[in-house]
Amino acid sequence: MEHLKYPIGKFKSPEIINETLIKEWIKAIRDFPTQLKLEIKDLTPSDLKKTYRPNGWNIMQVVHHCADSHMNSFIRCKLALTEDTPTIKPYHENLWAALPDANNPSVESSLIILEGLHQRWTLLLDSLNADDLNKSYFHPESKSFVNLKTTIGIYAWHCEHHLAHIKIAKTS
Structure with a gap:
C-alpha cells in the first residue's frame, strides 16, 4: 500500500541544495500544469x-487538491x-478534498488556477537570490522551520508525486 501512497517515494531533502538543483525544481513546477493537462486531457x-x-x-480530487496546495505554498513563499x-496556517487537506468543489468533475477551473x-x-521563484532562498516560515504541525529552497524541492516533488497518482489511477 505504501508504494501506492508514495509511488515516487517520500520527499527527502538533499544535504546540499545548489543552484542547478533549484533550477531543475523550478522547471518541474513550471511544467506541471502542462503535464497535468496532458495526463487528464482525454x-x-x-x-x-x-x-x-x-x-x-x-x-478529480487530486487535480483540485493540487490547486489548493499550490496556492497555499505560493502564499507561504510570499509570507x-x-x-x-x-508561522504559516496549516489546513486539513483531507477535509478540503471532501468539500463539494473538490468533488466536481469539472476540473477546468483548477487547471486554470494552476496555469x-x-x-x-515560477516568476517569483526565478527572481530569488541566495538570501531569499534561505528565508523560512515556521510550520506548526511539524514544529519546524522550512526555508524556501527546501519548499521549492518539496513542491517539485509534490508535482511529480501527484502526476504519478494520476497515472496509476488511469490504469485501474
Missing part, C-alpha cells in the same frame, strides 16, 4: 472518479519573503 467524468489506491483520492519567519498560479509562482 478522461471522461467516469475516468476522473478513478482512484490510485483503496480509500485514496480520485483523479516568508515579506515577514520575519512567519496562472504556476506562471506567477
